[in-house]
Amino acid sequence: MAWLFYILLLMSSYDEDEAFEAAAAPTSGQHRPSLSQLAMQGARAATFGAPDTSYLDSLNPAQREAVETLDGPVLMLAGAGTGKTKALTARIAHLLNTGRAQPREILAVTFTNKAAREMKERVAALMGQDIEGMPWLGTFHSVCVKLLRRHAELVDLKSNFTILDTDDQIRLLKQLINAEGIDEKRWPARQLAGVIDSWKNRALTPGRISGGEGEEFNGRGVRLYAAYQARLQTLNAVDFGDLLLHVVTIFQKHPDLLEQYQRWFRYILVDEYQDTNVAQYLWLRLLAGGHKNICCVGDDDQSIYGWRGAEVGNILRFEKDFPGAKVVRLERNYRSTEHILKAASAIISCNKDRLGKDLWTDETDGEKVRLIGHWDGEEEARWVGEEIEAMHSGVSGFAKRRKNPRSKTPDQEFERLTKGGRVSEHVAGDIHQINLQREQALSPAGVGNYKIPQSVGLDEIAILVRASHQMRAFEDRFLSIGLPYRVIGGPRFYERMEIRDAMAYFRVICQPDDDLAFERIINTPKRGVGDKALQEIQIAARSNGVNLVEGARIAVADGLLKGKAKSGVAQLLADLDRWTSLNVQQIRYGVEDEDALVEDVAYEPAEISHIELAEKILDESGYTKMWQNDKSPEAPGRLENLKELVKALEQFENLAGFLEHVALIMDNDSGNDGEKVTIMTLHGAKGLEFPVVFLPGWEEGLFPSQRSMDESGTKGLEEERRLAYVGITRAEELCTISFAANRRVYGQWQAQMASRFIDELPADHVDVMTPNGLYGAQGNMGAGRSLDDYGQDSSPSRFQERAAKADVYNSPGWKRMQQRTSRAGTPRSPVTIEAKATVAFTEGERVFHKKFGYGEVMAIEGENLTVEFDHSGTKKLKAGFVLPADQAGDVPF
DNA sequence: GAAGAGTTCGTTTTT
């Protein structure tokens, strides 16, 4: 067998002599020094002369203190927009520069890949060099995967274990619940997954679950948890929670190993410490236990992931955990104007249990936070759309007043406005000679001097919502007015069906114990393997104590399968064997030498590249053909996605490496494809900033969310309040909060009350607008439809009840707004119109169906029609589902 | 095994 000759690839070996040479000689273009080599320079410089510490000069005193306190525990309390990443990266540079640590001796953990990436880039920029030398800068999960692959056998796993995502997790739990004879309806797998996750977040293994907790899930939670863990082990798989938990277990059981890592990781840095859960906290405490050189950065006011197991307590308790810790507060904000900061501070100060920070800024002028109420959710969306158009075209007052537009040059500004015009000469100030290349709405065509209005770019604008269903109204509206937008946080590439199918093939190749993947592909594409055949295979596997692939082999050999199933499975097995023999296997992971951890990976030699193999698999399995033969409108898109998938493989050494990437990196950045307004949730916006931010839907029950308050009481409310704080502090120049008096909730109209957070806004920093405030005399309220359609019980009157106590309600603006909303009419209680009129059809009549489109009635049997649709073939359906074609215009679709 | 009928249940989400 050819692959007996293993190649050992040293991924990042460290050669001291080379480092010395590099430090001594000026570097040439080809041979640039690595980070470790630079660190050596630092070490030498520390001995023989001053290292270059110019990165310290741009830090403010607080940042500088946080950067220069290198030894011992440090807690950096960094408010929103206070330059925390800057401080963190400068600190890493300083550690290297002062010769305190080699790049591989620094453990730096973040929560998201994005944050990790940014940190790598910025450290690299500071050090003027590539990031190769920092192997332990990454997310908690990616660092844990590396550790766990090295020591998998200590928790009875093989180092090529699979990482299951939530989907696999649920499917597995479903199987277990059914096996226990529990009604999956009453005790859904989702819920069990939630319970198990919360146990894992708190580092509770099945054996450690105490009395009361055992009652979870109908008293069978613990047993199912144990069964689940056992099943994961036979599948040689882990879930996300396990990545941390297994490593914690290993460290707890093997003090000698822990000690080794404590020595290896001389300095630890943690980003977003307020988001750590118990397992992560234990993990950090174990690793920092020796030297206590740990620097945690966080903001208790931005802790918004409590519902996912994050413990604000971790950050509140830091000084107790690490006595003598240095606490540094970063309070100078470089992002927002004073009005925005004051509004955010006023809200967050209503929370108890804070470490307390006061953000301040030099940016004293700017726009007040705007507050506006609307009649209903659709109107809110319409207003926001019009505001954005006004800003974008430079018509709005804000766009004109704006001091520091982000757009860099008049050319860009003009190109944005005209989509193609060019500035040919800059005359003076904002007057430019312009050569218009085609008809422009903005100005007459031709060459001439024009004043370019200042405008707001669409990608400077974000709409941040509490719940994703709020996005719908904005999407609908923006679609109809043709405003480009981008939704962040939709369904992700790697969660699509075709991608998961393809990856299931790769998974079986890389890790034959992955039964979940095998189940997924055994009849995809169709091989005539139904439930019965699968059952036979499962029985064969179980009774022989082998995985499903081997079980299938036995089932075929013993003649347990018949007909199509038999030949189908046999063919699949032969294919799998062939593909497996072509796969580049990773054979060893992680080798250490005496006093350093050398990250290395060993591979078998490849006969064909993993990319060719992937194409071969998709092709020979018939999977590609399956979609080619598919007539559904999604099919071409899916084939396109498969091509994308193969392309993505190029960046990886082998299939296994790719699978790991996919499991850990759910890339959500859907590229910068043009200038668009961003629509996203408040959670998704953490860490981001935008010049202009809209915060719609500030209504009781929606924000703060009812469920949050029901489930977690005051704690929940305080987390919602932190979310409000996060939202406001995303804005740099202009922040607009809005709410609607009426909103459709699950199809029912509901009168809404303004959010209590609105009561907490400081009137001095808020500009209360009337609904038709900024532009034109035509109020939105009356535009285009009769508001008398709404009935009784005006919710604006409910606002009145609270008007006395809240700051903002005493402003003239609020009173004007209130007048308008009440004059416009009062909301009507919901009326559901049962419009199920019986319609008689005749043969040959043209009809319309919501899904199938237009067609012709071919035959009638009582209620049942046979309709030949223009584009969807002939169908039999009940008369109630189609309309006469001439009435179809009434049906929006 | 696919189409269509009926049912249920509705936050936030990274890894």
Place this chain on the structure above:
DNA sequence: CGAACTCTTC
């Protein structure tokens, strides 16, 4: 209301 799921029927 509408997506996602299951159940029914051919």
